[in-house]
C-alpha cells in the first residue's frame with residue numbers, strides 16, 4: 001500500500017496563510033485533481049473548511065475531534081482511524097492532503113512524497129510543512145511548470161519514494 005503526502009510548499013516549507021493557500025497555481029490544482037482522482041484523501045478539519053466541500057470522485061476523509069458530520073465525507077477521530085478506514089476502501093494509494101497537523105503526524109507513516117516546490121520564497125504565511133530529512137527520500141520524477149496567466153509563480157513537481 002502506498003501512503004503519500006501531496007503538498008505544495010515554497011523553499012521555507014510554507015504551505016498556508018489565513019486558512020488558504022498562499023498562491024494561485026492553476027496547473028498545480030489540475031495536478032492535485034489528476035493525482036488524487038478516485039483515491040481516498042485524508043485531511044484535517046481546517047483544510048476541509050478551507051476547501052469548503054467534499055472533492056468529487058474521491059473518498060473524502062476528515063480528521064476531527066469536533067466535527068460530527070459533513071455531507072459527502074467520513075469523519076474520523078484520529079489519523080490512525082482515518083488510515084484504517086482508507087485501507088478498507090483501496091488496495092492502491094492513500095493520500096494525506098494536509099494541513100500541517102496531518103502532515104506532521106503522517107510523516108513517519110508515509111512512503112511517498114509528492115511535492116510541488118513553488119518559487120516564492122518571499123511570501124509570508126502561518127502554516128508550514130514539518131521539518132524532514134531529505135536524505136531519506138529518493139527523487140524519482142520531476143516536472144517544471146512556468147509562471148503564466150494561470151500560475152502566479154513557477155513551480156516544480158517532484159515525486160520521492162522512501163529510501
Ligand SMILES: NC(=O)c1ccc[n+]([C@@H]2O[C@H](COP(=O)([O-])OP(=O)(O)OC[C@H]3O[C@@H](n4cnc5c(N)ncnc54)[C@H](OP(=O)(O)O)[C@@H]3O)[C@@H](O)[C@H]2O)c1
Pocket residue numbers: 006007008009014015016017018019020021043044045046047048050063064065066067077078079097098099100101102103105127
Ligand atoms: N500547500 C498545501 O499543499 C496545503 C495542503 C493542505 C492545507 N494547506 C493549508 O494549511 C492550512 C490548514 O492547515 P492546519 O495545519 O491549520 O490544519 P489541518 O491540519 O488541516 O486541520 C487541523 C485540525 O484537524 C484536526 N486534526 C488534525 N490532526 C488530527 C489528529 N491527529 N487527531 C485529531 N484531529 C486532528 C483537528 O480538528 P478538531 O479541532 O476539529 O479536532 C485540528 O484542529 C490552510 O492554510 C490550508 O490552506 C496547504
